[in-house]
Each structure stands twice: as structure tokens, then as C-alpha cells.
Amino acid sequence: MEVESPGGSESRFIRMIGLRLPMVNQGDDLAELIVEAAAEAGERIEDGDVIVVASKVVSRAKGYVVNPNEVKFGLRSRLLAWLTGREPWEIELIRRGGELVFIMPFSKATRGTGFPELCSVDPTEARRMVESAGDVMLMRVRGLTLLDAGMDYSNCPEGHVCLLPPDPDAEAREIADRIEELTGAKVGVVLSDTEFQPMKIGSIDVAVGVANIFPIRRRFGARDYFGRPKFGGDDSVADELAAAAALLMGQADEGIPVVLFKGVDVEFSREASSEIWRAPSSKVVRVVAIGALKTLVAKLLRLA
Template sequence: MVRAVRGAGVSEIRIYGVPVSGEVAEGTDVGGLVVDAARRCGCGIRDGDVVVIASKIVSKAEGMVVRVGGVRAGTPAKILSRFLGMREGQVELYLRQGRVVAVIPLKLIEGYLRRYTRDLKAVEEAVAPEPYLLLIRTPQGLMSWGGIDLSNVPRGYAVLPPRDPDASARRIRDRIKELTGCDVAVILSDTEWTLSKFGSIDVAIGSAGIAPVRRGFGSRDIYGKPKFGGIDVLVDLIAAAAALLMGQAAESVPIAIVRGVRYEPSDEGVKDITYPSKLLRKGLVKVVLLTSLFKLVHALASILRFFKR
């Protein structure tokens, strides 16, 4: 259990890691699994709890585990598989997830991978099937490899993300209420690479019963000025905090109960706060043009300053 206290008796947040014994199989009642596991570990379920669930066990329960060798690859996947050095079925799965917006060779960060491991041989074994990090635009936003995972499944298999993570979260939330009578929020989490720093962090890919973003934009700061901020992605903050107790490898702690978080109940999900593709495309053009113009003006200003000396 992780316990965080804010101020002197002002508020308290507790996070309970909830272990699960055995493998989650297709057809598993995830809501029932959460309730039973929470009861066994002693924390139970209470009104207002936020239940964070690793999206992978939801995927397994929904039958989203596929044999890569059994995936029929189209012509683009066949050609790209030779270019990338990946299996044809693997590339086909990536292409089905959405639009590839960036291809990053992992060789660029191999030194970091070796620095932050206790098993050098495992680095080569982990990178071999995926020598490139593909950033893929999905309905849940930009995701590494489109949210497809090759870990914690038998060799030759892959786990796809839930088809609609928000809908999955709603079903689990409804099931928990049916079994316990408690109103809770549910977050489905996944691990994502960060682009500004080396490493990964857990984020929300689906949610139900909680406003994904805090509605505080323009709140007054301590000097009374409206602040450009106050719109924290609350579901990501909670997912990251829960990851302190949830395991990504063989720990078998795919559930966390977060108790004491103040949130606004909502029917919105993660999909509702994801930038539309049309806006991103339009914004990208403007960003490129303005950035180019900025660099040009800055260069001219630097030249003028040189001649004024």
C-alpha cells in the first residue's frame, strides 16, 4: 500500500496493489475478478474508489490475444516487414491499429537500454523482434506500437488493446456496481514511452465514471491572475501513481484501488479528450509555417544585431 498525505489532516490518498492469481483467459469476468481480488487482499471496494486496471488483462478477457504467424499480411505489410526486419504478421497488426506517424530506431537508445538493465542479454532478446519503435495514431491518441504488446504472452503471440477501452471501462464499472452497490470510477492503464525523457510511464487509455481532465483552466493564481493551466489530465496522473504498485513483468499485480482522490463524476472517456486527427493535421501545418517564420525572423534579427555592433 502507498499512502500520501497532503497537508496537516487536509486530505489523504491511499493506493492498494491488488494481486491476481492465475492467468486471465478469454471470457473472464473482469469486474467480478476485481471485486473478489479486492476482498481477498483486504481493501475491498468503497464508494468513490478509483479502480485502475492494466489494459492487458482486459484485452485477454476480451479475446484480443492473436498468434502473429496466423495473421494474413497484405502487400504493404510484406514490403515494410523486409524494410523493418520484423515479421509480416506483426507489421500487419501495426498497420491495422492506425496511421504510423514516426519510426524510431531503437539502436539510437541502445546505450540507455543497457544502462538501465540488470540483464544485458535480455536487452538483445527484447529488442530483436521490435528493432524500431513505431508511434501510431489510434483513437486513444499516439501510442507506442499502437498499444500492441508482445510481453506476458507465449512466444509468437501478441496482445492487442481493447477495441474500445472507454466502453470496456464502462462495462467493468457497471459490473462492480452490480456486485457491490458501490459507485466507482474505472481507469484502464497502459505503459507508454516518453519522448522528452528516457523511460516509460503509465497512462490511461480508457476511463469511466470520472472526468478525465480537471476543469480548472483560467483559475486564479496566488496573485489573482488567471492561470494558463489547471487542466491536469487526472486519469493519467492516477494511472501513473497506481503504477508504483502495479507490476509490468511477473509481479501479477494488474489492479490498484486508489482511495481518497477527489474527482468529478462524468460520462466522458479518454477518447473525448484526444485531439481529432483533422485538428492535428491542420495544427501541424500552422506549426511548421510559424516555426519556419520564427527561425527566419530570429536569423534576420541576429544579422542586424551583428551589423549594429
């Protein structure tokens, strides 16, 4: 895929190449598979390229895959499972993955919205799946708010679930370093995961880990087209790359878990990590509490 972006008197181009990989299993050298897939696609990995990798293939390669029958759970997980309509082993894995933010009665929340019926090739089966899924849990994981702490069934071995890598930045760094070892090229790596969008139907891929690239474009306060300082400009480049890569990756059986970007304007930094653009949990709680209080006052006084 080639995208043209007008800039000044010259046009800028970004190339996106989806890379098909064989089935990835525990112990596979993921970086080597990526280099081989690029060569098969007629592409050479070069300095300045950015590679987006679906976190799911990292989980499979590193063994972050769990057999539900082997999960031990206690009373708290049993009680929370009863409350949410989930399996105790699911709750146990979710609780291990992060800090609870919010429990959403998903099936009730979707009734009458057109979801998932309007988004499915089989509306009846889609509704059945949603009704039988139980509540979903929003969890705070390494500064991100993720559905079920990133636990997922799709594209995992039969009878298993995939967990989010415990340190996505470290996984991205390992892939970047190994690719440099194999090719001599210094590349950026983004690990992506699919998440839902609050108050909006549909999911979107976001960055959960980065290596070698600064995840935010440092343009806050830069002059706009009319010469005024702009309140903004700090684009989340890592998230934008993850979302763009999803256009080629897809969510089902496309078999493209890696996308190679060429010509992307990013700031390369070996010290950068995804921690840079994540607010501390304590700060988030305080801000939400203050915002909720101000909103309540505005509503009570009918100011808005």
C-alpha cells in the first residue's frame, strides 16, 4: 500500500508492506521470520524503516499462551466470576494482568445499538456470541487501559488463550536488536494490539510497546499555518502506525501479522519507550475524580 501526503511543493510518500508469516510457534525466531518474509516480498529492510508487529505473534513465539485447564484460581476470582458471568479461570488471568478500572455489562450495553449485527457477516451468531460472553473488564496495564488486560482467544492455538507480553517494550527492543543483527539496519518497532473504542462502535489497533522511536510527535506549541502557537501537535505516532498497519493486517484470517513501513517521518531514539506517553494511574484517578465533580456541579446547576 502506498500513501501520498502533500507537503509544501513536494509530495511525500509512505509505503506499507504487509508481511505474511508462517504459523508462529513457541521458540521461533520472530525477527528472522520477519526478515525472510520481507525478502520474499521483494523488500529490503533498511535504516529508518518502522515495523509494526501484532502482539499476538510475539505471545505465541514467547509462550505467553495459557491452557485454561492449568489455571488455578481462588475465592476472589470465583466471586468476581459470579458477578460478571465469566469463568473463574478467565477472571484469574485478567486479575493477574492488571488493575481493575471498570466492569462493563457488554451484552446490555450493545442492545439496540446495531452492534454487533451491523458489523457481522452472520448477525444471529454475532448476537449469540455477545450474549454469552458475560461482562468485560477494563484493566489498567502498564499505563494503558485494555479490555480484559489484553487476554484474547483469537488466532491462538486450539484450547488456549494468548496473554499480552508482560513487557511489550522489551519485546519490541529484542526484535529491533535482532533485526539489526541480521540486516545491519536500525529500525523502529511497534507492538500493536486491538482495543475497543469507548462510546463508539468498532475496534482499533493501538501501540502497546515501542523500540527505537519516540512514540509522540513533539510539536506541541509549534506554529500553525497562520503563525500562531498550536495547542496540540503532539500526535501519538506509535498509535497512528498501529492503526494504519491494521488496514493490512485485518482481524481474522488474513495471515499478515507484520507491516513494514518505509518513508515514515518519526523521531528515532534508542532511549524512547511507551512509558513516555502514559499517565500514572494515581494522576488518572485524581483527574477523573475532579472532572466528575465539576461535571456533576454543572449538571445540577443546569449550566450545560
